[in-house]
Amino acid sequence: MNNTHIELRHLRLLQAVAEAGGLTAAAERLHLTQSAVSHQLKALEDALGLPLVERAARPLGLTAAGRRLLALAHAALPQVDAALRDLAKLKDGxxxxxxxxxxxxxxxxxxxxxxxxxxxxxxxxxxxxxxxxxxxxxxxxxxxxxxxxxxxxxxxxxxxxxxxxxxFEMLALLPPGHPLAAKKWLAPADFADQTLITYPVPEDRLDLVRRVLAPAGIKPPRREAQLTVAILQLVASRRGLAALPAWAVAPYLERGYVVARSIGRHGLWxxxxxxxxxxxxxxxxxxxxxxxxxxxxxxxxxxxxxxxxxx
Amino acid sequence: MNNTHIELRHLRLLQAVAEAGGLTAAAERLHLTQSAVSHQLKALEDALGLPLVERAARPLGLTAAGRRLLALAHAALPQVDAALRDLAKLKDGxxxxxxxxxxxxxxxxxxxxxxxxxxxxxxxxxxxxxxxxxxxxxxxxxxxxxxxxxxxxxxxxxxxxxxxxxxFEMLALLPPGHPLAAKKWLAPADFADQTLITYPVPEDRLDLVRRVLAPAGIKPPRREAQLTVAILQLVASRRGLAALPAWAVAPYLERGYVVARSIGRHGLWxxxxxxxxxxxxxxxxxxxxxxxxxxxxxxxxxxxxxxxxxx
DNA sequence: GTTCGATATGAGTGTTGTTCATGTAAACAA
DNA sequence: TTGTTTACATGAACAACACTCATATCGAAC
The missing domain is CATH 3.40.190.10 (Periplasmic binding protein-like II)
Structure with a gap:
């Protein structure tokens, strides 16, 4: 049936679910509640008469129907965005x-x-x-x-x-085999006797210091480096610890050059x-x-x- | 801006307006009221900050922005339909x-x-x-x-x-130059002294007879023909009048082979x-x-x- | 078993799309 | 000109729907 009331909203939803790998994460991206995403997805599945996602798996998998609809989303949504951009150009130059x-x-x-x-x-x-x-x-x-x-x-x-x-999450970086690597996440006290390797910026610009260590009254020694690779090299050679955004260190983590731990129970975001x-x-x-x-x-x-x- | 809240509904609307050449006609196709179409179009134009249709012209023209959005509709809507068909196949075979x-x-x-x-x-x-x-x-x-x-x-x-x-409209067909062709539309009485050329079906299957002539107590002589071209040929050679669906005679009208008139003030639909x-x-x-x-x-x-x- | 993270669900609410009833404007006829 | 018709616009009332809130359920990890 083609009279099924499908809308771009549904396609954006499915795309977000597929990319985020879960309803809760998708809800966050769409700036909706988890409940809204669950309701809306269910309504869509009911309207189509087909399940779209495998609820059991984690990360959430898509059914054949879900994949077909996702393919539509991937084809159609960029066209929509392009059209809206063109309209914006028509309007504002x-x-x-x-x-x-x-x-x-x-x-x-x-x-x-x-x-x-x-x-x-x-x-x-x-x-x-x-x-x-x-x-x-x-x-x-x-x-x-x-x-x-x-x-x-x-x-x-x-x-x-x-x-x-x-x-984004700031991850604490340790050399492989460092004693602190045994912990799931690091508490402020864990930094007490470690050298901190940072970019050359004032202390109050470092999230780790301003939001974690300073409130806990901990003031570890610092060492500065200009480049990300230099910081990583210093960590790997056991000159100290560093805290960098998760995305910046992902390639080094994959290679096992350094290991990363969250800062605090829920991470430092x-x-x-x-x-x-x-x-x-x-x-x-x-x-x-x-x-x-x-x-x-x-x-x-x-x-x-x-x-x-x-x- | 891309956060503009555009939906497939809007694309279907614009496509209907463009194809129908007016808001009222579009509303009919979409099974909505004219008011709904007007409101919705205005809302879309407000959201985009751009006018989409030239309100003055008849048939309604699109602005540059409207044409761009229509191009999107033509690109995206068939993809959506195809996807829904695939889903239907997944569901029912x-x-x-x-x-x-x-x-x-x-x-x-x-x-x-x-x-x-x-x-x-x-x-x-x-x-x-x-x-x-x-x-x-x-x-x-x-x-x-x-x-x-x-x-x-x-x-x-x-x-x-x-x-x-x-x-669809049933049009009365006359040979070019027929006296009745002077009228804008034909009344039941106009058929009184004309031969009616029809397909070989019972009288109660003919809309013209059942809904117009019989209620008016008019019973013109009939002559039957098997094929549409045969009927048209008989009309053109002044053997009588016929009533056929508008679409079926359009090509003959263009060539001036016969002329068509509405049956009744608002046509016989x-x-x-x-x-x-x-x-x-x-x-x-x-x-x-x-x-x-x-x-x-x-x-x-x-x-x-x-x-x-x-x- | 308990806890934690994630999805489902029901009730309530706010938003928005639709209709109804008019209003206005333009084209056409008399 | 006036009346008539046709098409679009508009405001108020209504109905439908999407979203949130609160809570239930489920499953995995400990």
Whole structure:
């Protein structure tokens, strides 16, 4: 029957479920409750008269019907997005300038590919990347020296909008065979007698220090390194511990170069935001840059989750 | 912006508006009120921040944005339909038998192409066409000698479901230059002294006689012909008048072979139904045959409208 | 067994799509 | 011109539906 009342909402739902590997995780991405996802999926299955997901398996598997519908989602949703982009260009024009300042060192890992995707669909937008460490990157927006800032601070300043990108886990990195590797997760006290290897930034910019160690009154010695590989090399050679975003270390973990542990019972989670001037937030090429980063990151980065603050 | 809440419903709406050339006509096809279509279109335009249709022109024109979105509809909706068909096959299987009996002579005009489209997507279904005039075609369903009957009678019999296909206008055909051609439409009395040329069927099967002439107490002489071309030839050579469905005579009208006039102020409209056994109505390959006929007919036949009885 | 993480379910609520009843505007006829 | 017809717009009332909240159920790990 073709009169089945199917909507793009259903396709987005199925895609999210398949990608997230579970209803709860899908709900988070869609900024819905788990209940809504469960209800909606059931309603869809009832309407079609076919089960779409294997409820037993974890990660959740799709049935043959589910896979067919997912194939439709993969075919149709990008077409829809492309059309909406074209409409946005018709409305706002398709040219502009986007000078991007980046606060976090490891962000280049995902920012570069995202910029490449973006360039494909907005060839008329001039992309610039501002280098060097900035004391007050959001200030650059108001100075007019940058148009978009990637930051981990949600702090809202007048005239600036912070759009949440995604949440990620900071993992503690240990050399293989380190005594602490026996634990499932590390408590603040575990860092007491360890050297901390970090990027060369002030202490209050390090989530591990500001949110975990400082509150616990622990102040381990620090050693700084400029590059991610250098930090990993120091950890691997047992000069100390480090804390880096999960996505940045995934390739090294696979090779067994270092091992990772969560920080605290539920892990140390941080968020990234794209800050733009309020006046620019509604401009199509700006809004779509943020969308592109979100989509691209979810497709590419392991161990990230939707931002808690809805976009 | 991509977070715009667009749904397949919107695409179907825009497609219907574009094809029907107006909101009112689109509403009829979608089995909605004109108000609903107007509201929904306005909501969509507001959400996108762009006008989609040129309200002034008649038939309604699309803006550049409307055309872009229509292109999306043309790309995406067939994919959706194909996916739903595949799901139906997964559910019910993809094979079956469909013996079709046809009551109306001119129906072969659209039935053949529709059957061709259908065969493409349901290669496993055995299609058969039952020939010859049937006194009680719906009876064949209950006898088990046919599986689907094309009929113009809505009359519901136990165990048989009548699915409306579309409404069409019966046009009165006159030779060019006939005195009655001066009128915009013909009244019952106009037929009083004219010979009526018809297919060889009982009088009570002729809509013109049963619904117009008989109630007015008019009983013109009849002359019968087997073939549509024969009827048209007799009309053109001034042997009498005929009444045929608009779609069946469109090509002859274009060539000026005959001229057509409405019967009555608002025209004489009839409907066609597909009758199937109630037990078969839910089977995917049966339901989709009916859908295919509807879609195909609307795409191909001029001067038809949605059935008044909602499907 | 208990606990934890994940999905299901029922009731209540807010949103939104639809209809109904008009209003308005343009085209056409008298 | 006025009346008539046809098509689209609009506001209020209603109905349907999607979502949330709270809670139940299920399964796996300990």
């Amino acid at each position: 398709d040219a502009g300038e986007l000078r991007i300042a980046v606060e976090c060192h490891t962000c280049y890992d995902w920012l570069m590919p995202a910029m490449d995707s973006y360039r494909d669909v907005w060839p008329g937008v001039e992309l610039d990347l501002l280098g060097g460490f900035q004391a007050d990157p959001v200030g650059l927006l108001l100075d007019g020296r940058a148009d978009l800032v990637i930051t981990s601070e949600a702090g809202s300043r007048a005239g600036v909008v912070h759009a949440p990108l995604f949440g 941080a968020e990234l935001y794209a800050a733009v001037r309020a006046a620019d937030a509604a401009r199509a090429f700006v809004a779509d840059f943020i969308d592109t980063v979100r989509r691209d990151s979810f497709a590419r980065l392991p161990g990230i989750r939707a931002a808690v603050t809805p976009p | 993809d094979a079956g038998e469909l013996r079709i009996a046809v009551e109306c002579h001119t129906c072969y005009d659209w039935l053949m192409p529709a059957m061709d489209s259908y065969r493409d997507v349901w290669p496993g279904v055995e299609l058969d066409l039952l020939g010859g005039f049937q006194a009680d075609p719906v009876g064949l369903l209950l006898d088990g000698r046919a599986d689907l009957v094309i009929t113009s009678e809505a009359g519901s019999r136990a165990g048989v479901v009548h699915a409306p296909l579309f409404g 009839a409907e066609l139904y597909a009758a199937v056994r109630a037990a078969d109505a839910a089977r995917a390959f049966v339901a989709d045959f009916i859908d295919t006929v509807r879609r195909d007919s609307f795409a191909r036949l001029p001067g038809i409208r949605a059935a008044v009885t909602p499907p």
